[in-house]
Amino acid sequence: MKPKYIYLILTLAVTGFLAFNAFTSAQENGPKGTGNEKLIKFSHKLHAEITDCQGCHSKAAESTEVGKDLYPNHENCGSCHDVEDTNNCQMCHFDENYEALHYRDSGLNFNHKFHVTEQKMECLGCHKGINEVEYGFQAKPEPYPPMSLCNTCHNNYKDIASNECSLCHKSTFDLKPLSHQKGDFRKTHKFDALQADANCNMCHDNTSCQDCHIGNNILTENNTQNNSYAPYTPANSFDSKPQKQQITRVHDLNYVYNHGIDLKSGKMECQTCHQVETFCAECHQNAAQHDFAIPGVMPATHRQPNFITAAVGSGGGVHAVDAKRDIESCASCHDVQGGDPVCIRCHMDPDGIKGDNPKTHPSNYMHDTHGDWHDSQGSLCFNCHTNATPNSPKGVGFCGYCHK
Amino acid sequence: MLNLNINKGQFSLRSYLNFESDLSKKQDYDPRFRVYNLYLEGRNLFDIATIKIGRQPIFNSIAGGGVFDGVDLDLRYSDFKLSGYYGGNTPAYQNFETTKNWNDDYILGGKFTTSIIKNTQIGLSYINKNFRPLDYYATRFDANLNPMQVLIEGNSNQFKFASADVSYRQENMFSLDARYDYDLNFETTSKFEVSGRYEQIENLGVDLYYNYREPRIRYNSIFSVFDFGNTQEIEGGLDYRFFNQYTVFGKFANVTYKDDNSQRITAGINTNYGSLSYRKNLGYAGEMDAISLYGAYSMMDGFFTPSLGLAYTSYKLSKEDAKNNLTSVLAGFNLRPWKALSFDLQGQYLNNRIYKDDFRLFFKINYWFNTNLKLI
Numbered sequence: 001m002k003p004k005y006i007y008l009i010l011t012l013a014v015t016g017f018l019a020f021n022a023f024t025s026a027q028e029n030g031p032k033g034t035g036n037e038k039l040i041k042f043s044h045k046l047h048a049e050i051t052d053c054q055g056c057h058s059k060a061a062e063s064t065e066v067g068k069d070l071y072p073n074h075e076n077c078g079s080c081h082d083v084e085d086t087n088n089c090q091m092c093h094f095d096e097n098y099e100a101l102h103y104r105d106s107g108l109n110f111n112h113k114f115h116v117t118e119q120k121m122e123c124l125g126c127h128k129g130i131n132e133v134e135y136g137f138q139a140k141p142e143p144y145p146p147m148s149l150c151n152t153c154h155n156n157y158k159d160i161a162s163n164e165c166s167l168c169h170k171s172t173f174d175l176k177p178l179s180h181q182k183g184d185f186r187k188t189h190k191f192d193a194l195q196a197d198a199n200c201n202m203c204h205d206n207t208s209c210q211d212c213h214i215g216n217n218i219l220t221e222n223n224t225q226n227n228s229y230a231p232y233t234p235a236n237s238f239d240s241k242p243q244k245q246q247i248t249r250v251h252d253l254n255y256v257y258n259h260g261i262d263l264k265s266g267k268m269e270c271q272t273c274h275q276v277e278t279f280c281a282e283c284h285q286n287a288a289q290h291d292f293a294i295p296g297v298m299p300a301t302h303r304q305p306n307f308i309t310a311a312v313g314s315g316g317g318v319h320a321v322d323a324k325r326d327i328e329s330c331a332s333c334h335d336v337q338g339g340d341p342v343c344i345r346c347h348m349d350p351d352g353i354k355g356d357n358p359k360t361h362p363s364n365y366m367h368d369t370h371g372d373w374h375d376s377q378g379s380l381c382f383n384c385h386t387n388a389t390p391n392s393p394k395g396v397g398f399c400g401y402c403h404k
Numbered sequence: 405m406l407n408l409n410i411n412k413g414q415f416s417l418r419s420y421l422n423f424e425s426d427l428s429k430k431q432d433y434d435p436r437f438r439v440y441n442l443y444l445e446g447r448n449l450f451d452i453a454t455i456k457i458g459r460q461p462i463f464n465s466i467a468g469g470g471v472f473d474g475v476d477l478d479l480r481y482s483d484f485k486l487s488g489y490y491g492g493n494t495p496a497y498q499n500f501e502t503t504k505n506w507n508d509d510y511i512l513g514g515k516f517t518t519s520i521i522k523n524t525q526i527g528l529s530y531i532n533k534n535f536r537p538l539d540y541y542a543t544r545f546d547a548n549l550n551p552m553q554v555l556i557e558g559n560s561n562q563f564k565f566a567s568a569d570v571s572y573r574q575e576n577m578f579s580l581d582a583r584y585d586y587d588l589n590f591e592t593t594s595k596f597e598v599s600g601r602y603e604q605i606e607n608l609g610v611d612l613y614y615n616y617r618e619p620r621i622r623y624n625s626i627f628s629v630f631d632f633g634n635t636q637e638i639e640g641g642l643d644y645r646f647f648n649q650y651t652v653f654g655k656f657a658n659v660t661y662k663d664d665n666s667q668r669i670t671a672g673i674n675t676n677y678g679s680l681s682y683r684k685n686l687g688y689a690g691e692m693d694a695i696s697l698y699g700a701y702s703m704m705d706g707f708f709t710p711s712l713g714l715a716y717t718s719y720k721l722s723k724e725d726a727k728n729n730l731t732s733v734l735a736g737f738n739l740r741p742w743k744a745l746s747f748d749l750q751g752q753y754l755n756n757r758i759y760k761d762d763f764r765l766f767f768k769i770n771y772w773f774n775t776n777l778k779l780i
Binding site for chain 2: 009013164166167169170171172176178181182183184187188190191193194195196207209210213214252253254257258260261264265266267269271272273275299300301303304321323324325326327328330331334335337338339340341343344348350351352360361362365372376377378379380383384386387397
């Protein structure tokens, strides 16, 4: 595709995206309150002293949906007020405005009948504080029951009620909480999740966390040209329940090609989600050799003429400089499960003569301290110092470095 | 994929299984059965303990891979929590088998957490993870520089860390989180990070993040013997919410390496219906300009949800590398006639130097059960 078409498509998409959001936000961004406070003079507080909730919201106990029919109507008010007296309309109505009460779609499925009639729950158990205010929207902390209150029963843990998102929410796509929209949420959510009062499990369960934190399900191990991006469905932050609504991904579709930048820049620690001993190698290796050699995968730095200078005192060339800066990048390809690390081809000491091989260790490496020493043949030392074993005599070869 | 939970009171048997196979072409590992979770859970036993036994998740950045076979016990009392876990590492690709070498292939750890100080949480933890690599034959040289075949039977690679974390939070005002990791094998600071957020001004958030990090190399890995440096990263950012719908954000980060550095700039906007972001990278880590857009919108009470994703990236992985251009497009929709049943159709287009005008189509049927089967 020509660049001009790409830019054109992107420009149109961005413009459309912003316009769409502007439209939807204008729809939803009305004043606080429902507007009913400009239509009806009413006090929950006053009426709560006279009657119970169902005295006005008479249909609530039998209602199976949330809807405007739950508002009191003339008939309800008429049980106490003389609504037929046209001289007295302004007792409740502002001016001569007889507009119907506003109803804002909550986007929820809710069955009052089940909760009130069958489960014998009290109205004020959910609508806390509404009996202390004039209009419902003034109730503190929230006019409607907060989701955390629903979660006390709908938690999947107490064998009472499911907390499947779509049990209550008509659409599960746009449920992203404000906290998740912070610019740094991806980096800091681990701190949020560690808090004693964290309520992540209102929406997320272990499996939704695992969709990211077990990275093996993001791309198949056969991530070759024939099998580049599989339709696995890691839950995204919009909808992370088992009923995932869409084919989505944790990383961008193109991430397989530029993830190296995130790795080197520290933006992502791949190891948090991926078992690097196996995961990286599936692309960064030649299956037959257990080494990286696929053309196009090898970093361009490796093709420089001075990438490796092996002579003692040469400094090692570019690879030594890069390794000092970012050895994790080296390890992600060359420290493969069951593969011989490529660095051993040069960084070895077969003859036991100190100093005639490429410099490997920092100064005073393992000097009189801890370390993977040489107590078994599996010790790391013997991978490079091949002329020695745990049973070699003192003073000879590698052992002679220290044991005179 | 099957996610099946069987509950009885305080006990649950939880599973998360996956079966996959390429129907058109035989792949090396087909068919593959993965067991992500299969564990028994007892909750709030004696009003204090939660125990999990079996294959289960572990969320710990050091553990990697995220699953182990064993036992996890959490004790919670008042403002104190003590947790511990022990088990074997799972085989690659979550095969349905346990490790045969529990001495060299295990994970062990625990954490003590208290929130006894108001607005403050303190945690102390320990993790010891051994990972037994596969044996293999390799060519080595003898003292006369003659090649020979050697069976490499390396010792178990290991992570052994102690960590401390502290959080201080005042809602809608200020929060500070810090973590310190100490590498017990190398006897050195592995990582220190601190993240602060100031949000006392309505709708505005100010973030600051810093970390110092030693490369996380396993003890007994050949890479542990080299002379390598550490990195430091500092990142600052702002986010601002307006019209109750948009959150715009911008961040700038600088990463310092040994004798070099790299910068990262990110800006974007998040809404309930999607996000738009721009990224620019400079310096040692690579060069990149990337713009990505993702959005979806549910209509008809969730019956129909179309989605669209676009990304265009121009990047160089290193100074020496050639510049690459990459375009990807996702477009699809979800149909949900009933809560429990949904159908997805998605087209994916990719265009770069490896995949020229590559287009793929995916289809998914998803059904979730929400019935207590009362099997136990």
